[in-house]
Amino acid sequence: MKEIRIHGRGGQGGVMIVRMLAAALVLEGKWASGFPSFGMERRGAPILAFARFDDKPIWEKTRVYNPDCLVVIDAGFISSPTLFDGIRPESTLVINALEPVKKQLHKNIRLIGSVDATKIGLEEVGIAVTNTAMLGAFARTTGWVQLNSLLSVLGDYFAGDKLEQNRKCVERGFKEAESVRF
Amino acid sequence: MSDKGTSREIKVLDGNRAAAYGAMLCRPDVIAAYPITPQSEVVETLFSFKAQGLLDSELIEPESEHSSMGILRGASIAGGRTFTATAAQGLLFMFENCIQVATQRLPIVMVNVCREVAGPHIVVSGHSDTMMTKGMGWIQLHARSCQEILDLIVMAYRLAEDPEIRIPVAVCYDGWFLSHLWEPVEIPTREEVARFLPPFETSPRVDPARPMVFGPWISSKVATEYRYKQSAAISRAKAKFDEIEREFQENFGRGYGGQIEEYRTDDADIVLIAMGSSASTAKVTVDKKRDEGLKVGLLRIRMFTPFPKERLATALKQKKAIGVMDKTVYFGWECGNIFLDVKSVLYSAGIKMPVLNFICGLCDSDITTEIIGRAIDAIDQAAQGKPYSEVVWPDLE
Known part of the structure; x- marks a missing residue:
């Protein structure tokens, strides 16, 4: 079983990430x-979301x-003392950052995938939504989910222009994610 | 779900949406509900189904939960199949009408998304709402997964509407830990649910052509007889539920064991008893402890009211020690509700052994595999004759 923890802020779409x-x-x-x-969730407040998957x-x-x-939607959490709590050895970090993160932020982190998801959201949707670009980056960095599977389920969550815009976000997140191994 | 509902489909749903699908498939005539966290998505999804033409029910959003149950009371007397959903303060607000409809033997089905009753000012998971209402004359069923929420609603209507039962049923599940958990759920077809659950028939019913009084003033003796028959009908629901579930399993390919679900209890020396989503997590810990050589089993209470006395006594009679996880404290007894009920069962059955109580999962506390592991270790110690504390609050240790 793989376990994933999302760190974001209310309104950034962290909950939607685990649903999709x-x-x-x-x-x-x-x-x-x-x-x-x-x-009592509210916009801007730190939120956590959790996901698990397995063959059984x-x-x-x-x-x-x-x-x-860890999927970190807001790079500001890097300085949070609890960000890496309980993280397993050989873990992965996927982060929304202006510049690719090249530094091993914790001894248990062996792979970091960075993407400027905010920029992608602003360019494709017109607002700073990050979750679909982060999903693309997650797929690229971890290889745990196929890009096509993500694109296939988008239609259950978006319609019309929003569907097309978010399709582009997932694809660009996948394409623009940069990985560093430690 | 495919709009036509003609083939089974697996969808990733949270518990609230699974409940809404379950309710829709049962074709209620009248739904009256007032939104309250963490139940709101049940009602929102049902309104959305109606807007999409997937649900042919009269949907009413009154000014309160008290009125919701009042509306269902009238609708049920008129022969309608009815549904509502609530949580915590909402359940307590409708409490008075809940007792009325139970006494009138109206087969209403309700979802209660278990939430800690305030105060302090908290909007969090817990079982205090459902435990406070355990004596209201309803049947109470508890789920451990989103799939089971849907399945229990379908079974709940069969149980409630059975001519030998005619008792309202509350399908309960943990707020947030299930109401907001997304996981795969198989949605049965409308046709197979319709075969399993035929239209609701009742008599007498409200009929303008034949005026009559429902719920009149009656003599003490007749009222006492009401109570006696109501109590007997609630008790009959135990065996009836096992029977309905066997039929459900034959039709839908899923079963959970009826009143209780047992996991690795047959050859177990010690047993952990749990209810709700934590009983799902506990399966993982039981497997781990088994791998370490400990003969531990898990018993999940699915039917909390009526209490599965006979099946519990049979399952527990050869054990060396047991432990009960409670998500509430029963004030004045310094222990949990399920613990008290289990001890009562053991006394009546002449079973004597150490019984431990773990009060955990209150006010949104997570019942982790670590807490469950500590509970199992404590039961094991007691089984070996070592001194033990009867009631433990693991979150405060």
């Missing part, structure tokens, strides 16, 4: 689940405490 990711993985015949951190049914109904991958 779970749907894409299930489309590939895997078992997957996703859920958000709880509380997933019984855990808890938050993710030992992630194999």
Whole structure:
């Protein structure tokens, strides 16, 4: 089983990431689940979301405490003392950053995929939405989900112009992600 | 779901949307509900189904939960199949009418998305709402997955509407840990649900051509007889639920064990008892402890009211020690509700052994595999005759 923890802010679409990711993985015949951190969510507040996938049914109904991958939508969280809590050895970090992150931010992080998802969102959708570009970058960096699976499920979440714009975001996130291994 | 609902489909849904699909497939005539966190998506999704032409129900959003249940009371007396959904303060606000409809033996089905009742000012997961209403005369069923939420709603109508039962049913599931968890759910076709759940028939019903009184003032003796028959009908629901679930399994290919779900209990020395989503997580820990050589089993309570006394006594009679996880504290008893009920079962069955209580998962606390592991270790210690604390609050240790 792989476990993923998303760090973002309310309104950035972190919760939608785990919904779309779970749907894409299930489309590939895997078992997957996703859920958000709880509380009185509001825009701008730090939020967590969690995802799991496996080749067999997933019984855990808890938050993710030992992630194999962190998805950081807001680079400001790099300085957060709790960002890397519980992270497993040989983990991956996918991050939305203006410039590719070249520094090993934690000893357990062996792979970092960077993408300027905010720029992609602004250019394709016209607002600073980042989640679909981050999904593309996640697929490229980890190889855990196919680009085509992500594109196939977008239609369940977007329609019309938004569907086309977000399709471009996923594709550009995939194409523009830069990886560094440690 | 395909719009026509003609073939089974797997969709990634959260618990609230799974509940809405379950309700839609059961073709209620009247839905009356007031939105409340964490239940709101159930109602929103049903309104969306109606707008898309997928649902042919009368949808009403009254000014409160109290009115929701009042509306369903009238609709059910008039012969309609009815549905509502609520949580926490909403459940307590409709409590008075819940008791009325149970006494009138109206087969209403309700979803309660379990949430801690405030105060302090909290909007979080917990079982205090459902535990506070356990004596209201309803049948209470608890799910551990989004799939089971959908399945239980379909089974709940069969149980509630059965002529030998006629008791309202609450399908309960953990707020957030299930209501907001996205996972794959197989959606049955409309046709197969229609075969399993025929149209609701009742008599007598409200009929302008034949005026009559429903719920009149009655003598003490007749009222006492009402209570007696109501109690007997609720008890009959235990065996009936097992029977309905066997039929469900034959038709839909999924089963959960009826009143209780047992996992690796047959040869177990010790057993952990849980209810709701934590019973799903506990399966992982039980497997791990088994790998380490500990003969531990898991027993999940699916039917909380009526309490599965007979099946629990059978399942637990040969064990050396058991532990009960409760997501509430029963004030004045310094322990949890399920713990008290289990102890009562053991006393009646003449079973004597250490029984431990773990009060966890309150106020949004996560019941992690680590907490469950500690609970199992404590039960094991007690089984070996070592001293133990009867009631433990793992989150505060």
